[in-house]
Amino acid sequence: MSAALQISGLRQTFTTARGTVHALADVDLDVPAGSFVSLIGPSGCGKSTLLRCIADLVTPTAGQVLVGGKTARQARLDRDYGIAFQAAGLLGWRSVLRNVELPLELQGVPRARRRARAAELLELVGLAEVGRMRPEELSGGMQQRVAIARALATEPPLLLMDEPFGALDEMTRERLQTELLAICARTATTVVFVTHSIAEAVFLSSHVVVMSARPGRIVRVVDVDLPTRGEGTRQDPAFFARLTEVREALRGPAGSPVAAGAGTEDR
Numbered sequence: 001m002s003a004a005l006q007i008s009g010l011r012q013t014f015t016t017a018r019g020t021v022h023a024l025a026d027v028d029l030d031v032p033a034g035s036f037v038s039l040i041g042p043s044g045c046g047k048s049t050l051l052r053c054i055a056d057l058v059t060p061t062a063g064q065v066l067v068g069g070k071t072a073r074q075a076r077l078d079r080d081y082g083i084a085f086q087a088a089g090l091l092g093w094r095s096v097l098r099n100v101e102l103p104l105e106l107q108g109v110p111r112a113r114r115r116a117r118a119a120e121l122l123e124l125v126g127l128a129e130v131g132r133m134r135p136e137e138l139s140g141g142m143q144q145r146v147a148i149a150r151a152l153a154t155e156p157p158l159l160l161m162d163e164p165f166g167a168l169d170e171m172t173r174e175r176l177q178t179e180l181l182a183i184c185a186r187t188a189t190t191v192v193f194v195t196h197s198i199a200e201a202v203f204l205s206s207h208v209v210v211m212s213a214r215p216g217r218i219v220r221v222v223d224v225d226l227p228t229r230g231e232g233t234r235q236d237p238a239f240f241a242r243l244t245e246v247r248e249a250l251r252g253p254a255g256s257p258v259a260a261g262a263g264t265e266d267r
C-alpha cells in the first residue's frame with residue numbers, strides 16, 4: 001500500500017521568553033493509505049505539535065513531512081487534507097449547510113454544486129435535517145459531526161483530527177466513533193487522530209502510535225488487527241489484549257522516558 005504520509009527525522013523545538021521547549025525528537029512515521037492512526041501519549045508530549053507539523057501550521061525545526069509524496073506546504077496549498085479539531089470551529093453567523101460548504105467555496109466550486117455536496121455530506125453524518133440551523137442551535141456532538149462533514153467536503157485523502165470527541169459524553173463519543181469508522185470506510189480516507197483515550201485509540205485504529213513524554217518520541221506502534229469494529233468489539237478479548245499492550249507501552253519500563261515528566265527540558 002502507498003504511503004499517505006511519511007515523516008522522517010522530525011524535530012520540533014520552540015524558543016520562548018522562558019526558555020527552550022523540546023517538543024518532538026527523532027520522529028519517523030509512515031502512514032499507509034487507508035489506515036487509521038492514533039497518536040497517544042502523556043500530556044504535553046507533542047501530539048498536537050506533530051499534527052500541526054503535518055498540517056503545515058508549524059514549521060519543523062528539522063526533518064521532513066511528505067503528504068501523499070508532496071511537501072506539507074504544497075499539500076496545504078492543494079487542500080489535500082481536512083482538519084477537525086476539538087473545538088468544532090464552526091462559524092456562528094453561517095448556517096450549518098454553509099459551514100460545510102465553506103471549503104468548497106474557497107476552492108471556487110459553483111454554488112449549486114457545493115450546496116448539493118454539502119447536503120450529501122450532512123446526510124452522511126446523519127444531520128440532513130439541520131442544514132438551515134445555526135451551529136449554536138446544535139448539541140456538541142452534532143457540531144462535531146458538522147465539523148467532520150466540513151473536513152470531508154473537499155474529499156481530502158487525509159483527515160487530521162485533534163481530540164475531536166474530547167468534550168463529549170461517553171455514549172455520544174462511542175456513537176460518533178462508530179460513525180467515523182463507517183464514513184472513513186466509505187470514503188477510503190486516511191486518518192491521523194490525536195486522543196487521550198486508550199480505548200478510543202484501540203477501537204478506531206489500525207495502528208496506535210505510542211509517544212514518550214517530552215520531547216515526544218515514538219516508543220511503540222501497536223498494530224490493531226480486529227476482524228470487525230462494532231457493538232461487540234469493546235467486549236472482545238482481542239480488544240482487551242490490544243488495550244493492555246497500549247497501556248503497557250504508555251507506562252514503559254520503570255525509569256524509561258515513556259513515564260510522564262521524564263522528558264529533558266531546558267526551561
Ligand SMILES: Nc1ncnc2c1ncn2[C@@H]1O[C@H](COP(=O)(O)OP(=O)(O)OP(=O)(O)O)[C@@H](O)[C@H]1O
Nearest residue numbers: 014016021023042043044045046047048049050214
Ligand atoms: N507555539 C508554541 N510555542 C511554545 N511552546 C509550544 C508551542 N506549541 C506547543 N508548545 C509546547 O510544546 C509541548 C508539546 O505541546 P503539544 O500541545 O503538542 O502537546 P500534546 O501532547 O498535544 O499535549 P496535550 O495532550 O496536553 O494536549 C508543550 O510543552 C507545549 O507547551
